[in-house]
Amino acid sequence: MxxxxxxxxxxxxxxxxxxxxxxxxxxxxxxxxxxxxxxxxxxxxxxxxxxxxxxxxxxxxxxxxxxxxxxxxxxxxxxxxxxxxxxxxxxxxxxxxxxxxxxxxxxxxxxxxxxxxxxxxxxxxxxxxADAGARRRVGRIELDTDRRQVWAGGVEIELTTTEFELLAHLATRPGQVFSREQLLSAVWGAVDYGGTRTVDVHLAQLRAKLGDPDPFRTVRGVGYALRDGS
Incomplete structure (x- = not known):
């Protein structure tokens, strides 16, 4: 699909x-x-x-x-x-x-x-x-949303379009926990696109690409946050 x-x-x-x-x-x-x-x-x-x-x-x-x-x-x-x-x-x-x-x-x-x-x-x-054209750093993660580039610890990381959009949305409010439904609505534009498992799969892919230390915090039963100062 x-x-x-x-x-x-x-x-x-x-x-x-x-x-x-x-x-x-x-x-x-x-x-x-x-x-x-x-x-x-x-x-x-x-x-x-x-x-x-x-x-x-x-x-x-x-x-x-x-x-x-x-x-x-x-x-x-x-x-x-x-x-x-x-x-x-x-x-x-x-x-x-x-x-x-x-x-x-x-x-x-x-x-x-x-x-x-x-x-x-x-x-x-x-x-x-307004957030779309911003360049920002959150801990060791840096995003250029104009050029759609991401670096982790100074190393450029290749992300898919959806992975980038998900990371960029979490980076708008570092430390804030977004529910899976909120992430679905913001990134996929739907509340039922493949179910909330879709968010979990893409977060797992981001974790694998961005490496350690893990830049994300998981709140069981709620959702995810990009660590402030990760």
Whole structure:
């Protein structure tokens, strides 16, 4: 099976099935992984769990509405970029949504291509895209994400595309433990691409190539971290 050319996972929180399916179709065609949630509470839980690169959130959701969902995220310090979608073209609604922590706003009906363009722009402006051109060192590991080169202890290491993306994502926050689901969403753009075993296999390959001392920390039952100062 070939791996998707993923740009990261987008969580779509939309209770109207036809709109949700259309958003998923166009976002997937643009290279994003897409996870759908049908109500506010499940959408909130999914964003917390999956750490997507962006979320598209309908304002008029069952359970808790979209503005409350984002208010709760922001109160927790979660800065996931959010595009609000609403059926109302009302300036008060737009201002309220943005004041509560939304990053952009679309009014139904909208062009799916415009949605994709807005998501791309939002991800570019976010910290996720800002990390892409950085050169960084973490302990004995050095990455040049512009030239896609990696050195371990001064020796250049040849990595596959997926191995590089996985290492680069872990290097954005040295010491932080990422769950397998978070790594799947960030690197593969999916929450079920071959199961979480896929992450374990690629981490084992990275360990073999990067050598000792082991640059990764495994938290059993949770996930992995790149050691800070490894």
């Amino acid at each position: 070939s791996e998707p050319d993923a740009r990261g996972l987008v969580v779509v929180v939309e209770d109207e099935r036809a709109i949700a399916d259309l958003e998923r179709l166009y976002l997937a065609d643009a290279g994003f992984g897409v996870h759908l949630a049908r109500d506010g509470r499940s959408g909130l839980a999914d964003i917390r769990r999956l750490s997507p690169v962006a979320a598209v959130v309908d304002v008029g959701l069952p359970g808790i509405d979209g503005t409350e969902l984002v208010r709760l995220l922001r109160a927790e310090g979660d800065r996931t970029p959010v595009i609000f979608v609403t059926a109302h073209d009302d300036e008060i609604d737009r201002v309220l949504g943005l004041e509560l922590g939304g990053d952009d706003y679309l009014t139904k009906p909208f062009s799916p291509r415009e949605l994709v363009a807005r998501v791309r722009a939002l991800v570019r402006r976010s910290g996720y895209a």
